[in-house]
Structures are given as C-alpha cells and as structure tokens.
Amino acid sequence: MKKILMCAAVALVTYAVVAQGQEGHPGHPGQPPGHGGAEHFEQYCSGCHGSDGISGAEHIPNLAGQKKEYIALQLRDFRDKKRPGTVMPAMAANLQDSHIEGIAAFVSSLGCGR
Numbered sequence: 734m735k736k737i738l739m740c741a742a743v744a745l746v747t748y749a750v751v752a753q754g755q756e757g758h759p760g761h762p763g764q765p766p767g768h769g770g771a772e773h774f775e776q777y778c779s780g781c782h783g784s785d786g787i788s789g790a791e792h793i794p795n796l797a798g799q800k801k802e803y804i805a806l807q808l809r810d811f812r813d814k815k816r817p818g819t820v821m822p823a824m825a826a827n828l829q830d831s832h833i834e835g836i837a838a839f840v841s842s843l844g845c846g847r
C-alpha cells in the first residue's frame with residue numbers, strides 16, 4: 734500500500750514537471766522537439782490507455798512505466814506499417830517523429846517503471 738502511494742506521489746510530481754516544461758516557450762516561434770506530449774496523450778490516447786497510462790480494458794495494454802525508446806519504436810513501427818495492430822496503425826499514421834518523442838517521454842514518465 735505504501736509503495737502504491739509513493740508511486741502515485743512520484744507520478745504526480747513527474748506530471749507537474751513534465752506539464753510545466755511543456756507550457757510553451759514565449760519568444761520561441763515553432764515548437765521545440767517533444768513539445769506537447771502530455772496534451773497529445775491526454776487528447777488522443779488516454780481514452781483507451783488511461784490518463785495515468787493504465788488501461789481499463791483487458792485488450793488494451795498499459796503504457797505507464799514503459800521505456801521511452803520502446804514506446805517511440807512501437808509508434809514508429811505502427812506508423813511505418815512494420816507492426817500490425819487493430820487500432821494503433823491508424824492512431825499512429827499521422828504522428829511526426831517530434832510528436833512521437835514527446836509522447837514517449839511523457840508516457841515513460843508515468844508510473845514507477847524506468
């Protein structure tokens with residue numbers, strides 16, 4: 734129980750830091766690489782994978798705590814049709830590399846894994 738609470742606390746702090754780091758960069762036109770991973774995930778991915786990266790459905794994988802490089806690789810593979818899937822190829826079809834980096838960084842910051 735204690736461990737779970739600790740994890741939740743760590744996740745919250747990480748979320749705050751990530752969200753803060755992505756709150757726009759005044760004076761810098763264009764988006765820095767990895768910008769908006771948290772927002773993108775919340776908007777397009779959390780419905781299935783959960784806001785905290787823990788999915789509520791048996792057939793949808795948890796993403797929290799997954800390695801950043803693994804997440805990025807899976808998204809590129811779905812997009813580039815190297816990995817088959819039910820919904821993910823369509824979900825990843827329009828992602829650019831900079832989006833993928835941002836999403837992967839955010840997802841890997843969720844939960845306790847590293």
Ligand code: HEC
Pocket residue numbers: 774777778779780781782792793794796804807808817818819820821822824825836
């Ligand atoms: C409609 C539900 C749905 C949405 C929306 C969705 N996913 Fe998925 N995701 C799945 C399912 C189901 C799988 C298993 C592979 C498949 O069948 O396509 C999966 C697999 C994945 C995997 C691979 C996990 C692993 O362990 O290999 C990643 C990474 C992922 N999704 C990220 C995302 C991201 C990022 C978004 C938002 C851009 C997203 N998903 C949106 C349902 C969804």
